[in-house]
Amino acid sequence: MTRREIIKKIMLLSSSMFALMACEDKNIRAKKEKNSNSINLKKIKLTNDIYNFNQKLLIPDIEKYELKNNIKHFNFKIQKASKNFIGKDVPTYGVNADYLGTTLRVKTKDLVSLNVENNLDILTTCHWHGWHVEGQNDGSMHQSIAPSKSWNPSFEIKNHAGTYFYHSHAHGKTAEQVYKGISGMIIVDDDISENLDIPNEYGVDDIPLIVQDKFFTQEGDMVYTKSNRTTMMGHMGNTYLVNGVYQPKIEASTNLLRFRILNASNARTIFLGFSDKREFYQIATDGGFMEKSLALNSLKIAPAERIEIMVDISNAKNELFLNAYENYGFVPIMKIDTSNAKKSNHKVPSFLTKIDWINPKEATTTRDINLAMRHGSLSINNKKFLGSRIDEEVKLNSTEIWNLKTTSGPMDHPFHIHGTSFQVLSRDGNPPLDTERGWKDVVLIRPKEVVKVIMRFNYKADKNNPYMYHCHILEHEDGGMMGQFSVS
Numbered sequence: 001m002t003r004r005e006i007i008k009k010i011m012l013l014s015s016s017m018f019a020l021m022a023c024e025d026k027n028i029r030a031k032k033e034k035n036s037n038s039i040n041l042k043k044i045k046l047t048n049d050i051y052n053f054n055q056k057l058l059i060p061d062i063e064k065y066e067l068k069n070n071i072k073h074f075n076f077k078i079q080k081a082s083k084n085f086i087g088k089d090v091p092t093y094g095v096n097a098d099y100l101g102t103t104l105r106v107k108t109k110d111l112v113s114l115n116v117e118n119n120l121d122i123l124t125t126c127h128w129h130g131w132h133v134e135g136q137n138d139g140s141m142h143q144s145i146a147p148s149k150s151w152n153p154s155f156e157i158k159n160h161a162g163t164y165f166y167h168s169h170a171h172g173k174t175a176e177q178v179y180k181g182i183s184g185m186i187i188v189d190d191d192i193s194e195n196l197d198i199p200n201e202y203g204v205d206d207i208p209l210i211v212q213d214k215f216f217t218q219e220g221d222m223v224y225t226k227s228n229r230t231t232m233m234g235h236m237g238n239t240y241l242v243n244g245v246y247q248p249k250i251e252a253s254t255n256l257l258r259f260r261i262l263n264a265s266n267a268r269t270i271f272l273g274f275s276d277k278r279e280f281y282q283i284a285t286d287g288g289f290m291e292k293s294l295a296l297n298s299l300k301i302a303p304a305e306r307i308e309i310m311v312d313i314s315n316a317k318n319e320l321f322l323n324a325y326e327n328y329g330f331v332p333i334m335k336i337d338t339s340n341a342k343k344s345n346h347k348v349p350s351f352l353t354k355i356d357w358i359n360p361k362e363a364t365t366t367r368d369i370n371l372a373m374r375h376g377s378l379s380i381n382n383k384k385f386l387g388s389r390i391d392e393e394v395k396l397n398s399t400e401i402w403n404l405k406t407t408s409g410p411m412d413h414p415f416h417i418h419g420t421s422f423q424v425l426s427r428d429g430n431p432p433l434d435t436e437r438g439w440k441d442v443v444l445i446r447p448k449e450v451v452k453v454i455m456r457f458n459y460k461a462d463k464n465n466p467y468m469y470h471c472h473i474l475e476h477e478d479g480g481m482m483g484q485f486s487v488s
C-alpha cells in the first residue's frame, strides 16, 4: 500500500467502527457517562483498518547512567527528529529518541546528576513531574535551558517506588513542546517494590504504556493548532498512540501482566478497559502503591495521571484489545496476543504497602484554590499566571489542606502541584473515589465540587525558584490557569 492509499484509508470514517460501536457494553458506557463531563470530546476518527495492529509496541529504552563517586550520571539530549506514525515522516521532538524520551529508572535514595542538553533552537525545560525535589531542581520555567545550553541538577531521590514522568515546562510553550514529544517515563524502585511478588521485568511483564491522543490531517501530518478553541477546550486529537505507535500489538509472554499507564495527552481524559470487559486490578496511584489492589472493569485517567494495573490475560475467547471508550463508542488502541503466554509465577497480591495517611489535624493552614475559565480568560483565584508573582507562601515542613474547585464552565480540570504529593481527603464532603486512595499529584476537579487534599511541604523553593500548581490540560496551563508558591 502506498502512503497515499494508507492515509486515504485512515480518513475514511470506516464502517467497521460503527460495527464496533454497536457491540459496546452498556454498563461501561453508563458508568463512564456518570463520571464524564458534559462536553463532547473531539471524535476519534481513526479505526483499526490500516495497520491492523501489526506494529510491535515500542518499549522505550531504559536510559543508561555512569556511576561516579556513588552518583548516577544521566545525560539527556532534547532534540529535533522525525517519525513515521501513520505513513508519513513528520517533524517531532524527542529526548535521546525520535519521539518521547527514554525511560529514566532510579531507586529511592539514589544520588543522581541529570545533565539535560537543549539541542533545539528554542528555549525548553525538563520538569520531573511528581518528584520531590527542591524548587531549583524542579525544571519549571525558572530553570529554562537556552538553545545549545545544558542544565545539570543533582539531588537525592526521595520518592516512593512508582511511575512518574518528565516533560517540558517551557513558559507558554509547554503544550506544543510536549505534544511534539518532549515527555518520557520515570520509574522509581524501592525496597518494597523490589520485594513484592509482582511482575517486574521491564518491557516483558512490566510494561510502560504512554497513551496520547494526536491530531492527524488528511495529508498525514501531525499538527498542533493554537486557537481560541484549543485554549479553551484543550487540544484534542483524532487518534490514539501508545508509546508513539499507532495500533500497536504486544505478545504476552506470561498470563499476568503489569501495565504502567501514563496519560501524556495534552487535554484528553481517557477511559480504558479490555475488549472482553475482563476484570483487572489497580495497584498504584500517581505516587506509588495503594494499600490493597482494587478490582476494576474500566478506569478513567486524566492528563498527567499514572495508574498501574495488573491483569490476568488467560482464557481470552477472542482477540484481546485494550480499548478506549468515547462518548459515541469505543476504539481499540492496543492488541494483546495471548497465544504464547506462559503461566506467570506471580500473583495479584491483595496487600501492597502500608500508606502513611496524613492526619487532618496536622494541617496548620487551609487554602482555597479556584480554577476558572470565563470569557476566554483562564485563571486561578481570579489571577492569570504571572511568572514574577508569588501567589502563595508556604512554610517549610508544614502540612496544609487545599480546597480545590472550579466555579465557571462545565469542564473538568486535572489539578497538579509541584514539589509534593497529596492525599485526597474528600470530594464534596464524600469520601474519595476508591481509585484515588493513595499518594497523588494530579486530581480531577469536576464542576461544582470541592476536592479537599492534604499535603506536606518538606522541600524548599525560594522566591526565585518557586513551585507551580496548575491545571494539567496543557493549553489551560499555558493560557494562565497556573499559580506559583514558595516554600521556606
Ligand code: C2O
Binding pocket: 127, 129, 167, 169, 304, 416, 418, 468, 470, 472
Ligand atoms: Cu506535569 Cu507543572 O507539570
Ligand code: CU
Binding pocket: 127, 128, 129, 130, 416, 417, 418
Ligand atoms: Cu509537575
Ligand code: CU
Binding pocket: 412, 413, 414, 471, 472, 473, 476, 481
Ligand atoms: Cu483546565
